[in-house]
Amino acid sequence: MLKKSWIPLLLAFAVLLAILGSPMASDSPDGLERTAKDSGFIARAKEGKGPFREYSFPGISQAKASTALSGLTGTLLAFMTVFLLATLLKRKTPSPKSGDPTRPSEGKSS
Numbered sequence: 001m002l003k004k005s006w007i008p009l010l011l012a013f014a015v016l017l018a019i020l021g022s023p024m025a026s027d028s029p030d031g032l033e034r035t036a037k038d039s040g041f042i043a044r045a046k047e048g049k050g051p052f053r054e055y056s057f058p059g060i061s062q063a064k065a066s067t068a069l070s071g072l073t074g075t076l077l078a079f080m081t082v083f084l085l086a087t088l089l090k091r092k093t094p095s096p097k098s099g100d101p102t103r104p105s106e107g108k109s110s
Contacts, residue, residue, distance in 0.1 A: 014075050022055070022071030023064035 029037060036042040051058060052070045060066035 011079055014079070015072060018071035018075040019068045022067045025055070025067070 033042070052074065055070050056063070056066040057069040057073065060069055
């Protein structure tokens with residue numbers, strides 16, 4: 001189980017990686033884009049609308065800054081989604097009873 005004290009450190013690492021790593025990503029098509037191209041529906045995909053089309057942030061003209069900002073935003077949205085789901089699922093999971101043999105005893109080290 002991951003200790004809660006590690007969560008901010010791991011989030012900071014993910015944010016740093018998203019900001020510094022996304023501008024260095026390859027300009028070559030990714031797997032999904034390559035499949036769309038090979039299957040002949042890439043034109044329809046390019047017509048679509050979305051907030052982070054082509055891994056860029058709307059309103060930012062500098063390409064590397066725009067890519068970094070979209071990477072940051074995606075990382076934070078993914079973290080918030082997982083954190084929210086974990087919080088909701090944890091509330092619905094019943095806590096183990098004190099006499100439960102599957103629960104480690106408090107105060108004893110293994």
